[in-house]
Structure formats: structure tokens, C-alpha cells
Amino acid sequence: MLNDTFLLACKGQKTDYTPIWLMRQAGRYMAEYREIRQRYDFLTLCKTPELAVEVTLQPVNILGVDAAILFSDILIPLEPVGFDLEFSDKIGPVIHNPVRCREDLKQLKRLNPNQDIDFISKTIKLLKNELKVPLIGFSGAPFTLATYIIEGGVSKNFVNTKSILYGERDLFDDIMEYLTQLVLDYLHFQIEAGVDAIQIFDTWLGVLIPADILEIISRYINYIIDNIKNKYTLPIIYFPFNCSAIFEQIDLCNCDVLGVDWRIDIARLVGFSSSKAIQGNLDPCALFGNKRYIKDKALDIISSAKDSKGHIFNLGHGILPDTPVDNVKYLVEVVHNSKNLIKGGV
Amino acid sequence: MLNDTFLLACKGQKTDYTPIWLMRQAGRYMAEYREIRQRYDFLTLCKTPELAVEVTLQPVNILGVDAAILFSDILIPLEPVGFDLEFSDKIGPVIHNPVRCREDLKQLKRLNPNQDIDFISKTIKLLKNELKVPLIGFSGAPFTLATYIIEGGVSKNFVNTKSILYGERDLFDDIMEYLTQLVLDYLHFQIEAGVDAIQIFDTWLGVLIPADILEIISRYINYIIDNIKNKYTLPIIYFPFNCSAIFEQIDLCNCDVLGVDWRIDIARLVGFSSSKAIQGNLDPCALFGNKRYIKDKALDIISSAKDSKGHIFNLGHGILPDTPVDNVKYLVEVVHNSKNLIKGGV
Numbered sequence: 176m177l178n179d180t181f182l183l184a185c186k187g188q189k190t191d192y193t194p195i196w197l198m199r200q201a202g203r204y205m206a207e208y209r210e211i212r213q214r215y216d217f218l219t220l221c222k223t224p225e226l227a228v229e230v231t232l233q234p235v236n237i238l239g240v241d242a243a244i245l246f247s248d249i250l251i252p253l254e255p256v257g258f259d260l261e262f263s264d265k266i267g268p269v270i271h272n273p274v275r276c277r278e279d280l281k282q283l284k285r286l287n288p289n290q291d292i293d294f295i296s297k298t299i300k301l302l303k304n305e306l307k308v309p310l311i312g313f314s315g316a317p318f319t320l321a322t323y324i325i326e327g328g329v330s331k332n333f334v335n336t337k338s339i340l341y342g343e344r345d346l347f348d349d350i351m352e353y354l355t356q357l358v359l360d361y362l363h364f365q366i367e368a369g370v371d372a373i374q375i376f377d378t379w380l381g382v383l384i385p386a387d388i389l390e391i392i393s394r395y396i397n398y399i400i401d402n403i404k405n406k407y408t409l410p411i412i413y414f415p416f417n418c419s420a421i422f423e424q425i426d427l428c429n430c431d432v433l434g435v436d437w438r439i440d441i442a443r444l445v446g447f448s449s450s451k452a453i454q455g456n457l458d459p460c461a462l463f464g465n466k467r468y469i470k471d472k473a474l475d476i477i478s479s480a481k482d483s484k485g486h487i488f489n490l491g492h493g494i495l496p497d498t499p500v501d502n503v504k505y506l507v508e509v510v511h512n513s514k515n516l517i518k519g520g521v
Numbered sequence: 522m523l524n525d526t527f528l529l530a531c532k533g534q535k536t537d538y539t540p541i542w543l544m545r546q547a548g549r550y551m552a553e554y555r556e557i558r559q560r561y562d563f564l565t566l567c568k569t570p571e572l573a574v575e576v577t578l579q580p581v582n583i584l585g586v587d588a589a590i591l592f593s594d595i596l597i598p599l600e601p602v603g604f605d606l607e608f609s610d611k612i613g614p615v616i617h618n619p620v621r622c623r624e625d626l627k628q629l630k631r632l633n634p635n636q637d638i639d640f641i642s643k644t645i646k647l648l649k650n651e652l653k654v655p656l657i658g659f660s661g662a663p664f665t666l667a668t669y670i671i672e673g674g675v676s677k678n679f680v681n682t683k684s685i686l687y688g689e690r691d692l693f694d695d696i697m698e699y700l701t702q703l704v705l706d707y708l709h710f711q712i713e714a715g716v717d718a719i720q721i722f723d724t725w726l727g728v729l730i731p732a733d734i735l736e737i738i739s740r741y742i743n744y745i746i747d748n749i750k751n752k753y754t755l756p757i758i759y760f761p762f763n764c765s766a767i768f769e770q771i772d773l774c775n776c777d778v779l780g781v782d783w784r785i786d787i788a789r790l791v792g793f794s795s796s797k798a799i800q801g802n803l804d805p806c807a808l809f810g811n812k813r814y815i816k817d818k819a820l821d822i823i824s825s826a827k828d829s830k831g832h833i834f835n836l837g838h839g840i841l842p843d844t845p846v847d848n849v850k851y852l853v854e855v856v857h858n859s860k861n862l863i864k865g866g867v
Binding site (some may be wrong): 383419497 | 678679680683684686687688727729730731732763765766783784785786804805806807809810811814841843
């Protein structure tokens with residue numbers, strides 16, 4: 176039987192305890208993951224269903240979190256549409272043929288998921304046979320993907336992306352429209368394969384000015400969300416990193432769950448948006464603190480979310496490579512027992 | 522005679538036009554600067570008064586900005602107190618002996634400005650003889666300096682700094698107290714030498730949670746500001762980068778001028794703080810856009826600041842190395858003529 180605590184919280188229904196999962200919960204901080212990564216490179220792991228299943232299950236079995244997230248990467252759908260993608264252990268993802276003009280954009284084809292990324296659907300189907308908790312599928316958001324395809328990888332100042340946004344707005348909009356279709360094709364494919372919820376990662380939207388952030392959410396993010404909601408009822412989590420400056424207006428976003436980083440007090444956020452469940456928001460570095468700090472902050476966050484429509488505990492960003500596993504296990508325990516710990520007066 | 526438009530705006534007094542200067546206005550985007558840098562390394566430039574004077578004057582003469590800022594670096598006072606500092610053109614500043622424990626902290630001596638950084642006072646005195654606009658002195662803020670001395674340079678996730686903040690709070694506070702004294706010694710020295718205003722750069726404070734940001738401002742930043750205000754009347758600009766999440770409570774900061782990055786609409790900020798002048802906040806990447814965009818955004822910002830106590834136009838962060846100089850000159854023109862441009866209906 177499925178433990179549906181996570182899904183109930185996403186829908187704003189009553190749960191017995193606060194559910195928790197952790198962004199990048201399958202990762203290098205865990206010895207079991209490192210052991211597999213010694214034998215296979217990152218892309219092989221993503222593209223081989225049996226391996227992707229194994230690492231997806233690791234944190235569920237070892238930590239007892241309330242949801243699994245498909246082991247993959249937001250850049251995975253970019254390779255088959257025409258990008259020369261490389262994952263360098265040293266500098267992160269590199270795209271050797273970035274998009275800098277209209278001609279570059281015209282070279283790209285539309286994603287054909289059944290043919291291009293069949294391994295994703297196979298992984299999802301295998302996972303659904305194994306899992307006792309819900310499975311989250313995901314995609315990068317159009318703007319975040321745009322930064323990778325324009326910059327050719329991670330960036331410090333996003334000069335190339337912003338040069339197009341501020342200097343060639345028509346080209347920027349065409350890139351965003353192309354990526355919006357890509358995201359939709361990718362998410363529909365995951366939903367058809369069986370995921371129970373989806374998360375849209377907008378890791379870099381917060382590098383823009385407020386007016387552009389709001390316009391991108393209204394125009395592209397809501398288009399994606401509305402399109403999915405027309406056909407399906409599964410919860411949609413939207414995670415715009417480092418965007419707390421626009422949270423007063425976040426109710427314009429049609430997501431069911433808003434994921435937030437540690438830069439905002441959730442109690443304040445609830446005042447801006449009572450219609451959404453909230454996911455977050457412990458600083459991943461808190462797991463390098465002592466246990467007393469971890470407990471105090473986790474309980475603070477749970478208390479600050481008490482008037483939200485629903486609360487899913489998470490970090491404010493992906494778990495970091497050197498995080499002590501023992502502290503992660505302790506965090507999961509504290510969150511699961513928070514009712515007693517808060518009642519008992521900590 | 523001194524053009525005091527900048528100083529009047531800092532104090533919230535009426536000015537004939539909106540003054541402008543640009544963070545990192547002396548820098549690699551300018552051919553005249555690159556020419557000197559080919560002959561001298563960065564530290565030599567900072568430590569040789571005649572050279573520091575020359576590059577400080579370049580943007581004043583070439584762009585016609587309304588203030589000069591001492592050519593230096595926030596890490597300059599760290600070398601004489603015991604740090605092994607290197608400026609690598611490739612990876613930025615490196616501190617080869619970072620502070621990780623109480624013993625490391627105990628090794629550091631107190632700054633003796635007259636003996637340790639006499640070149641700073643010489644540069645300021647030479648500049649004051651030449652300049653027809655005010656001269657801004659500056660320092661890094663204690664937290665921002667703490668990240669450099671703990672991480673040993675620039676950082677992505679600030680794991681070492683936050684491990685101490687979240688795990689060894691007493692040590693963190695002692696590091697902050699040491700650096701607060703260092704900042705005070707450094708700023709008093711610059712003020713005595715003749716600077717007309719000071720700016721405190723808090724580039725990395727925004728990586729913390731709101732409660733910690735607010736506590737650091739109340740405790741350390743206000744201590745510095747109050748201490749200076751006890752003796753001097755010059756304007757104090759505080760620039761906490763990427764902190765828009767806490768701006769509702771920014772009136773707790775005792776600065777005269779609040780510097781802000783592009784992540785907030787100044788009109789909204791004015792609602793939170795009517796007692797301070799505002800400095801900012803064009804995205805430095807806007808200077809890679811077309812001229813129409815630069816004009817529109819500059820005028821937007823000036824309009825959004827119309828009800829502020831005072832407004833000094835600036836970028837939301839340092840000017841970037843590849844910025845087209847022609848666009849920078851155009852921006853200065855637009856800002857200086859904004860009254861006519863806005864009246865004319867753009």
C-alpha cells in the first residue's frame with residue numbers, strides 16, 4: 176500500500192505527520208551512491224533504468240523519506256534535440272554548441288520522447304513496481320534551461336542570456352517558446368509513464384529583475400501548469416530559487432505547491448499565498464551544524480508553516496556532497512516526530 | 522569647486538539632477554585601465570599611490586560620473602593582519618591560511634593602519650588634491666570578510682562559514698567581533714585621510730536566512746555605523762547584496778544610504794524605508810542590451826525612486842569586464858538628462 180502522506184500534504188489535506196523528502200537526495204553524500212558512481216559515469220547512471228532505479232531507491236530505503244524523485248538531470252532532454260552535452264566531474268555540465276542566434280535555435284528538433292528517452296519511461300515503470308512512497312517526476316523550467324543552452328553550462332553573471340533578453344527580445348521569446356514545448360513534451364511523457372507528482376526546477380530565475388520574473392511565471396510557467404492541469408490531477412510543485420523578492424505576488428502562479436529556499440520565513444510567505452501548499456526550506460548547510468541546531472531549525476520551520484494550506488519539509492536547495500549522512504537521518508527523524516517534539520516543549 | 526550633487530542626494534537634499542557613479546567603475550571594461558594592468562599586477566596597483574590615483578580618476582574623467590571611489594579591494598586590510606593573500610587572475614582572491622578554528626583566529630594581529638597601509642592614506646590625499654567630485658572610501662562588511670577568511674577565497678555554498686555559524690556559534694561571534702574592529706580601524710583611517718563618504722560592501726550576507734541577516738545588521742553593521750556617526754557626519758552607504766527578502770525590516774539599519782541590487786523595485790523599497798536615501802539598481806547586464814533598453818530601464822528606475830528621500834543612480838553590482846564603454850557613457854548621459862527625458866515623454 177502506498178504511503179500517500181506526501182500527496183495529501185501537496186493537496187492541502189490533513190496528514191498524520193509532516194512529510195519530508197530532500198532535493199538531490201540520491202547523491203554523493205551517500206556511500207552507497209558513491210560506490211555505484213565509481214563504476215559508472217553520471218550520464219550512464221541516468222540512462223540505464225536498472226541503475227537509475229537502484230540510486231532512486233537508496234534514500235527511500237536508507238533515510239525513510241516520504242517521496243522518491245526520479246534519478247535524472249534537468250539537461251537530459253537536451254541531448255536528443257541537438258545539444259552536445261557533457262557532464263564534467265570538475266566543472267559541471269557543458270553544452271559544446273550553445274544557442275546564440277536564431278540560426279542556432281532553428282537547428283533544434285522537437286523532442287520525440289518514445290524514441291529519444293525511452294529509458295525515462297522504463298525507469299519510472301520499474302520504480303512504480305518497487306516503491307511504497309510516491310514518485311516525483313521533474314523538469315527544468317524554460318528560463319533555467321535557457322540559461323544552460325545559451326551560456327553553454329553553469330554561469331556566474333548570465334551575460335549571454337541577459338544580452339539576448341535585454342537586446343533581442345524576439346529571439347529570447349522564441350527560445351522560451353521552444354523550451355516551453357520541450358518541457359511539456361518531457362513532463363507529459365513522465366506523467367503517462369506513471370509519476371505521482373511533478374516538480375519544475377527554476378534554479379536561475381532569481382537572477383532577473385522582478386518584472387521579468389513575474390512575466391515569465393505568468394506567461395510560460397502558468398502555460399505549462401494549465402496545460403497539464405487540463406488533462407491530469409497530479410500535484411505540480413514549482414521551485415523558483417532565490418525569488419523571495421517577488422513572493423508578495425506569487426499567487427499569480429497556478430502551481431499547487433510552491434517550493435522555497437531558505438531566504439524567506441515561511442510564516443511571511445503564508446500571508447502572501449494561502450492557496451498553495453509550501454515545500455521547504457532548511458538551508459542545506461544546516462546539515463553541517465550540530466544536532467541541536469538541526470532540531471531547532473527544523474521545528475522552527477514546521478511551526479512557521481502551521482497556517483499554510485499544506486507543508487512538505489525539504490531543504491532550500493539540493494543536498495551538498497559532503498553532508499554527514501548521520502545528520503540527514505536525524506533530520507528525517509525530527510521532522511517525522513515534530514508533533515511530539517513541539518508539544519513536549521523543546 | 523566640488524560638485525556636491527552626490528553628497529546632497531546622500532543626505533536627502535534637493536539636487537539639480539540625479540547623480541550617478543558605478544560600482545567597480547575603474548576596471549577592465551575600460552581600455553585605459555587594461556593598458557595599466559598589462560604593466561602592473563592588481564596588488565601593485567592597489568599599493569602604489571600614483572597608480573591607484575590614475576585608475577581612480579579614469580572613470581571620472583572619461584565617463585563624467587558624480588563620485589570617485591578609491592581604487593582598492595575589500596581584502597587589502599587582511600594581508601597586514603596575518604593573511605597570506607594572493608590575487609589570481611584566473612580564480613580570483615585566494616587566502617592560503619584560512620581561519621577554521623580558535624587557534625587560527627588567535628594568530629591574527631590588530632590592524633595598525635599608519636604602519637600597515639600607509640599607501641591608502643597617501644592615495645586618498647593625492648586624490649583629494651585632484652578631484653572635483655566627492656571621494657568614496659570603502660570596506661567589506663564583517664560577514665563578507667568572514668566568508669573570505671573562512672573559505673579561503675570565493676565560495677559557492679559557504680559550507681565552512683555556515684558550519685561555524687550553525688555549529689560553533691561562539692567562534693563565529695568572535696570572528697565577527699575581530700572583523701568589526703578591523704573594519705572600524707580601516708574606515709576611521711580612510712575618513713581621517715579625507716574621504717567624503719563611505720560604502721560598506723556586504724556582498725555575501727544574502728546567503729543567510731532572514732533571522733541571521735537581521736541579527737548581523739543590528740549587531741555588527743549598526744555598531745560600525747553608530748561608532749562612526751559618533752565622531753563624523755559623512756554619509757554612510759550600506760550595500761547588502763541579494764538581501765531583498767529582509768527589506769521590509771531594513772529600517773532597523775542605521776545607514777544614511779541603502780545600496781540595492783536589481784532584485785527589488787525601488788518604489789516598493791521606499792514603502793519600507795522612507796528615512797534613507799537609495800542607491801541603485803540597474804542590472805549590470807543591462808549594459809549589454811541595446812540603447813533603447815538602457816534608456817527605458819534607467820528612466821524606470823529614476824521614476825520608481827521619485828518618492829525616496831534621495832536617489833543615487835548606480836548598478837546593482839560591479840560593472841562587468843566586457844561591458845561596452847559606449848553603453849556606459851550613454852547611461853551616464855541618460856541619467857544626467859533624465860528630467861528632460863521623462864518630461865518629454867519617452
